[in-house]
Amino acid sequence: MAIIEVKDLVKEFVVVRKKTGLAGALRSLVVPDKKIVRGVDGLSFDIEQGDIVGYIGPNGAGKSTTIKMMTGILHPTEGSIRVCGLSPQQDRKAVVRQLGVVFGQRTQLYWDLRLGETFELLKRIYRIEDKRYKETLDMLNEVLRIQDFIDTPVRQLSLGQRMRGDLAASMIHDPTVLFLDEPTIGLDADAKHAIRQFILTMNRERKMTVVLTTHDLDDVEQLCSRLLVVNHGKIVEDGPLDDIVGKLAPHRLLVIELSKMVKLPEHAHAKVVRQDGLKVWYQFAKSGITAADLIADLSGRLPIRDLSVQEPDIEDAIREVYRTTG
Numbered sequence: 001m002a003i004i005e006v007k008d009l010v011k012e013f014v015v016v017r018k019k020t021g022l023a024g025a026l027r028s029l030v031v032p033d034k035k036i037v038r039g040v041d042g043l044s045f046d047i048e049q050g051d052i053v054g055y056i057g058p059n060g061a062g063k064s065t066t067i068k069m070m071t072g073i074l075h076p077t078e079g080s081i082r083v084c085g086l087s088p089q090q091d092r093k094a095v096v097r098q099l100g101v102v103f104g105q106r107t108q109l110y111w112d113l114r115l116g117e118t119f120e121l122l123k124r125i126y127r128i129e130d131k132r133y134k135e136t137l138d139m140l141n142e143v144l145r146i147q148d149f150i151d152t153p154v155r156q157l158s159l160g161q162r163m164r165g166d167l168a169a170s171m172i173h174d175p176t177v178l179f180l181d182e183p184t185i186g187l188d189a190d191a192k193h194a195i196r197q198f199i200l201t202m203n204r205e206r207k208m209t210v211v212l213t214t215h216d217l218d219d220v221e222q223l224c225s226r227l228l229v230v231n232h233g234k235i236v237e238d239g240p241l242d243d244i245v246g247k248l249a250p251h252r253l254l255v256i257e258l259s260k261m262v263k264l265p266e267h268a269h270a271k272v273v274r275q276d277g278l279k280v281w282y283q284f285a286k287s288g289i290t291a292a293d294l295i296a297d298l299s300g301r302l303p304i305r306d307l308s309v310q311e312p313d314i315e316d317a318i319r320e321v322y323r324t325t326g
């Protein structure tokens with residue numbers, strides 16, 4: 001059985017369209033011009049235990065709305081959700097016990113408490129045994145190095161420390177599923193690295209299922225085995241990371257710097273897509289030829305001073321999908 005089951009999920013919001021001018025504003029008060037917005041428009045997917053799934057899409061695609069429904073914060077207009085076999089709406093308490101939720105844009109820590117006091121409080125709320133609590137804290141400390149700032153009041157933590165604290169707090173009750181909404185937003189490279197290591201460790205050591213929304217494609221590439229791409233409230237792609245990259249961005253570029261100007265040879269598997277003086281860009285399909293074979297072919301026919309292979313930019317590719325399906 002999948003750990004998360006989402007079927008035909010729809011969420012509609014009623015928004016009031018404001019009319020312009022004073023007369024319009026007064027008219028809106030008397031007869032509001034209401035419009036229904038579909039934030040989520042018929043989503044279906046399953047997530048298996050132990051998966052790390054990237055839930056990605058452009059601004060306004062419906063990612064946060066889906067997460068809010070999966071965590072029981074919002075009620076679906078239509079459709080059904082099961083998390084660990086339970087309904088987040090009907091069995092909210094039991095589902096919350098199974099979930100860790102972290103929003104990168106806002107903290108769930110108590111602003112005036114020291115981080116350690118917050119953990120103690122959560123231990124009591126969730127009635128965690130001393131032994132398990134200690135094991136969890138030791139593991140969290142190893143990965144997130146929270147000991148350095150465990151006695152600091154939350155309001156004095158840097159953004160990176162605060163995010164580590166938030167992640168640690170979400171783990172105290174040993175959840176089965178972790179929802180992360182933009183966990184690396186605004187962080188420096190070190191903090192991002194620590195957070196990615198933490199996610200991988202929790203997944204490996206505790207079989208934690210992770211659903212991650214992010215605009216950071218490095219997060220996706222380093223963490224996720226599967227991607228769900230959402231646009232206008234609908235899933236537009238669902239599959240292994242490599243397949244989606246292969247489908248959306250099948251080409252690579254071989255960038256060659258020539259040592260002197262020559263006539264460029266044609267190649268059955270590569271075409272020149274750009275030239276700027278002595279610099280030449282050959283585009284080739286990953287499925288047609290390997291970079292090594294292409295380099296071997298061309299190096300006998302061109303005076304090469306330097307070269308590099310550019311991987312496809314998946315973000316550009318996804319943007320292209322959004323443009324064509326939007």
Ligand SMILES: Nc1ncnc2c1ncn2[C@@H]1O[C@H](COP(=O)(O)OP(=O)(O)OP(=O)(O)O)[C@@H](O)[C@H]1O
Nearest residue numbers: 013015037038039058059060061062063064065066
């Ligand atoms: N409370 C609300 N009232 C009205 N419309 C809403 C509400 N919440 C979300 N929406 C609309 O639903 C759609 C999906 O929004 P959502 O916040 O889920 O997108 P998102 O993919 O999380 O975007 P982002 O990447 O910017 O966080 C948008 O059109 C948004 O304007």
